[in-house]
Amino acid sequence: MSIAVLADRIRKGELSARAAVEESLRHIAEIDPELNSFISVRADEALAEADALDCEPSRGLLHGVPIAVKDMIDVAGARTTAASRILAENVARTDAATVEALRAAGAVVMGKLNTHEFALGAMTTSPHFGPARNPWATDRICGGSSGGSGAAAAARLVAATLGTDTAGSIRIPASFCGVTGIRPTSGRVSNRGVVGVSFTLDTVGPIAPSAEDCAIVLEVIAGHDPRDPTTADLPVPQYRRALERGADGLRVGVVTALVDRADPRIGSAVREAVEKLAAAGAAVEEVEIPLLDEAGAILPLIMLPEAAEVHLPWLRSRLDDYGPDVRARLLAGLLLPVTANVTGRRARRWYCERLDEVMERFDVLAAPQMLTAPPRIGEETVEVSGEEMLYRLSVIPTSSPWTLAGLPVVSVPCGFVDDLPVGLALVGRRFAEATVLRLAHAYQTLTDWHERRPPIAG
């Protein structure tokens, strides 16, 4: 049931918030032992909060709707572990800004979702909390770092989830798990109360079955936060209303360099999706993105030193408590030359100015979200264009170019390869989330990929 339908039924009194929460808890109890998407479940608290909501008038768009958040995001009284040993017993004293917003709109926070340790990787295979498993094939990863958020949304354990995205961490699991996820523009959503990775690049955004679901959640969590100086003081559009405008007249540039680099079957699915966009009224043409490969090299120059700075106290006192991959990433950030970050920030401007020239000609860019299907848990390599490469490097070409520019990107399901989902990335101009969601919704009115459920979801 979509968020819009669920909220409407609760508002009309056809369903209580308690019943919605009980249903969610039942799904979590039945299905999550196989997925390991949750790190902690707030069963008693959620039921009590639902009972309270049932006794008051509607708070807003999410009244009584069960939602779960990545375990990087604080919920007062609950542990925020970041899937790490270091924060294993860290209990948050206050809600993150996004959780405050969810509660103010009536949502019930069901629990905290598995993540790659400290959101510093794209697999969600924490050595401390175990791997989150892909609902479409439980021997495979669900991507990351918001892997639990992708898995829980795909298995319909909750109506929607929140993830965080520093370098692809919402879009990658959305694609691998066959759901919709949006990385908002950097600065659109408050990061207050979120375990930091990179001040420049961190964002919070929703993952849910459809673009309409994501629009509703984003409308609730977006906006300026006076207590987070990294947020932009800009008005928040009514994203759900914007969906109604369809694709007519939108100019879409297809990033053929990435389509051609993807698994040919993924490339075909993306091309077919682009044909649908054209059928929906979008004006489609191919586009070449300048400095596309350089973007992937520039991003770590910004992200790694910023992450090392965030983690420096723990690098000094608890180095052995990190998993090996995360420890290596953080030490790399610590040991890069001091000029690397400045060069990275200069190169970011260089790249963005060139990309902005392209974006003047287009409203949205279309590309594959991933080059490959999700690897099996434990596999470190994938095959790209006939060559074996590290999985962690394979996620860079399709994620970093948009992350580096701080652009909003939505990943929407657009097909299957070997019974595993494929995602289409739609990239918009800065702060034009309404446009990418509008195009994603137009696509989803013509297709049913986003309605397909993994068999495990029943």
Next chain:
Amino acid sequence: MEDNCTLVSTLRALALRQGVTPSDADLEAVQAFLATVLVRLSEIEAALPPETPPAGRYLP
């Protein structure tokens, strides 16, 4: 091999100056990681127009 030992020693010294004490295995892993990043950093340094100032948070 000597170069490798020298580089690991240099990395260890840099880490120690920042109060961090990585193991040999950590530094070997970091070295492999940095090898890729530093090659690309050199390429970007060479290609970057010299008059480009650092980006702010909201671009352009």
